[in-house]
Amino acid sequence: MDFDSNYEIATTVDYILNRGFTRIALQFPDELLKDSRRVVRALKDELRRRLRSPSETARSDGLGGVRLFVMADTAYGSCCVDEVGASHVTADCVVHYGHACMSPTSTLPALFIFGKASVNIDACAESLASCCSTSVMPILVLFGLEYAHAMQDLKDKLMLRSSHSCDSNSAVHYAYIPCSSMEPSENVDFDRRPTDSHNSATDDVTSNGNSESDHRQMIQATVNYKYRLGGLTWNLANGQKMEDYLLFYIGSDNSAFANVVLTFNSCELVRYDAVGSCLVKESTHHKRILKRRYYLVEKAKDANIVGILVGTLGAAGYLHMIHQIKELIEAAGKKVYTLVMGRPNPAKLANFPECDVFVYVSCAQTALLDSKEFLAPIITPYEAMLAFTGGSQWTGEYVMDFRDLIASSSLKLENTNEGARFSFLQGGYVECINLEENQEQKERSLVLAEATKLALSLDKNCTDSILFKGAATTGAEFLAARTYQGLDMPIENNSPQPFLIGRTGKASGYEREGRKKET
DSSP states (O other): HHHHHHHTTTHHHHHHHHHHHOOOEOOOOOGGGGGHHHHHHHHHHHHHHOOOOOTTTTOOOSSOEEEEEEEESSSSOOOOOOHHHHHTTOOOOEESSSSSOOBBBBBSSSEEEOOOOOOHHHHHHHHHHHHHHHHSSSSEEOOOGGGGGGGGHHHHHHHHHHHHSSGGGGEEEEEEEOOOOOOOSSSOOOOOOOOSOOOOTTTTSSOOOHHHHHHHHHHHOOOOEEEETTEEEEEEETOOOOGGGGEEEEEESSHHHHHHHHHHSSSSSEEEETTEEEEEEEHHHHHHHHHHHHHHHHHHOSHHHHHHHHSSSSTTTTTHHHHHHHHHHTHHHHHHHHHHHSSOHHHHHTTTTSSSEEEEEEGGGOOOOOOOSSOOOEHHHHHHHHSSSTTTEEEEEEEEHHHHHSSSSOOOOOOOSSSHHHHHHEEEEEOOOOOOOOHHHHHHTSSHHHHHHHHHTTTTTHHHTTTTTTTOOOHHHHHOOOOSSOOOOOOOOOOOOOOOOOOOOOEETTTTTTOOOOO
16 A cells, blocks of 8 residues: 555645644554654655745755654553653644554644555455345444545445345444544543434544545434444444444454453454454453453452552543542552552562552553463453442443543442451452541551551561451551561661772772783
8 A cells, every 4th residue: 555645644744734733743653663764754745845935945944843753662552642752842743653542632632543454345345245144133333443444445345235235235334433633631521322412522623534424424314322432433323222233343353352342242243354354253262351350350359458550641531530449449448559650561560569459540452451470460440440339240341441430420439348248259258447547647658668667667576467468458567567578777786887998990900919020
């Protein structure tokens, strides 16, 4: 495919000039970083062609004061807009290339260039037509954002085959991308659940050209339900729900597909693999993921010390979610610590062995962190809501995006740690521990070093009675119960040691060092 078309050079220059931006941050994932120099060169050439003027001086670069900055190696997931990195160069906007989760930004406008991945239209249309002929349910077509460019060709191809494969082409419904650019907002309508309004929170931004006509047609239809997920939007007719549809997903088995499978786990789903040009119906792997997540919820219920991992610093609403989760954990009678460390890995989290479980606040497509190398389980905000809300039960619904929790009803913050509860992992009743603190204790616990100092000052006899990990209620108690607490300062002799003068000179021959006699 043509390089300029794949990276939408003309569209990007239109966006820059129409908005009057002069400092543009170009964000590339690792796999596309090799093309960054060609993209910058193509953008500069297009800018010079658009801004060419007879009055230009010989020293002028012809860019009209526009400067381009390439960003790579983001602190968090590459699918999110790196607003922190862009702020280091005081950028006016961010142009995001490659796979994107389309999480709303909080400070900077962004333009998304998804790329144009190749797909066999004939084979895809044939697979879709075969599903039409064998399924009694209507079909909803979802796709990876990199295949948005091929959706109109797929519709046209299926229309030609409709008389042979389907009774009516209305049996197939398509998701669409309402926008390829985004404005910063802290109060975006994140609700992906049914709504009575046809207007999306992002309808005021630039619409994707491939889906603009389809968008108008769907708005003209009588629809009352709108869903949004991973940058896609689709409408359902009044009285219908997602379980009434067969989901036909076009794309790879990646985080975006896992987001669809877990969110709509009660729907029948097939996937068309565009790389192998084949239809994949096996989904037992994702069913096992659901079972694993439910196990982690039960394990989190037994935790006493919880760490909140900050997985994004740019997605709108992340601070609100962190405060909400913190209040929920404290209301459940558990100790909570907030940790900011960039991309979590087993080595980083191993530095906090006192935490029994971590809650990862990030975008929907990087929320699942599950590996045997992690010493403690990592759960999502929705799983934390299930684990730390008294009397809550998992009904099968699964929410990946934390903004859906913000848009839904507020989390219950009542203290429900009275009495005992049954632990499925320990096979018996567990007494709930009340960790309510007064104001003085809260101020003291804000500084972990102070709590550690108090723990180390405990009497040795009392230290033996502190409970082991899993029963410790604070980081200070966990440290006091450890057999090794770090290097001890000598208490008996605190006098400073005299300093010694070391060697001077070169390594080939220090001073006061005998020299070999020349022969």
